[in-house]
Amino acid sequence: MERKELINGGKVKSVYNTTDEDKVIIEFRDDMTAGDGERKEVMNKKGCLNAVISSKIFQYLESKGIKTQFIELLENNVMLAQKLDMIPIEVIVRNIATGSLVRKYPIEDGTKLDPPIVQMDYKDDEFHDPMLNYSIIKALGIATQDEIDILVELAGKVNDALREFFDQAGIILVDFKIEFGRDEEGNIILGDEISPDSCRLWDKETLEMMDKELFRKGKDDEVMDAYLEVYNRVLSDDDKS
Ligand code: C5P
Numbered sequence: 001m002e003r004k005e006l007i008n009g010g011k012v013k014s015v016y017n018t019t020d021e022d023k024v025i026i027e028f029r030d031d032m033t034a035g036d037g038e039r040k041e042v043m044n045k046k047g048c049l050n051a052v053i054s055s056k057i058f059q060y061l062e063s064k065g066i067k068t069q070f071i072e073l074l075e076n077n078v079m080l081a082q083k084l085d086m087i088p089i090e091v092i093v094r095n096i097a098t099g100s101l102v103r104k105y106p107i108e109d110g111t112k113l114d115p116p117i118v119q120m121d122y123k124d125d126e127f128h129d130p131m132l133n134y135s136i137i138k139a140l141g142i143a144t145q146d147e148i149d150i151l152v153e154l155a156g157k158v159n160d161a162l163r164e165f166f167d168q169a170g171i172i173l174v175d176f177k178i179e180f181g182r183d184e185e186g187n188i189i190l191g192d193e194i195s196p197d198s199c200r201l202w203d204k205e206t207l208e209m210m211d212k213e214l215f216r217k218g219k220d221d222e223v224m225d226a227y228l229e230v231y232n233r234v235l236s237d238d239d240k241s
Helices: 046-063 100-104 134-140 145-167 220-234
Strands: 003-009 013-018 023-028 031-034 039-042 070-075 078-082 089-096 112-122 171-182 188-191 199-203
Touching: 023 046, 046 070, 046 078, 046 145, 046 220, 089 145, 112 134, 112 145, 134 145, 145 171, 145 188, 171 220
Parallel strands: none
Antiparallel strands: 003 013, 013 023, 023 078, 031 039, 070 078, 089 112, 089 171, 171 188, 171 199
């Protein structure tokens, strides 16, 4: 599959058209950003770790009946994926209160959230990803009511599957962000990535952070060791060979 022109140069990934118009190539770069892209560093091997972890997770979700855009990993940091019309909504699921939730609302950090919170933010750095509600989504014209209902339902299913997936690796899934797109027929498909960049992950025993929050807190020298630990725990020996 040949790479054609760049169609989306994101903060940490580049998406290219391919010789097959239904498919895209997603390159996971080594860039790491925080604060809507205000802080940026290059972290060696980050692209590979995230692409491989994401691929493993997407294949696991497919095995649970959740459709994803993942087709195959072409190189360690390059994914072949189904081309989607991406919806500019970040769907965030929270199992434990932390991060922006406890900064904005009177909820104590670490509170278990049962049922989990499903939140939607408008994906736009210029506006700092403001939180959406149904009326705002409709006013912006970015999704229909039926699509919103599907996003919420799928977010719950992804959460149930991922909690189990990470639990088996001795990891607590605190919260995460996912993105969806539409295929040619208008079906809603899970896209983008699911990795330590987009999830908060805590070690089940020590509650130590194993995700991008370390970078957000300025612990840059610990970040890649944490990502590598996630990689080692969620990938089998067969996956790694
Ligand atoms: O910062 P906040 O608490 O809202 O983040 C919730 C979850 O969504 C975290 O797992 C974070 O990594 C993820 N997130 C993301 N991309 C964003 C905003 C949040 O991956 N732009």
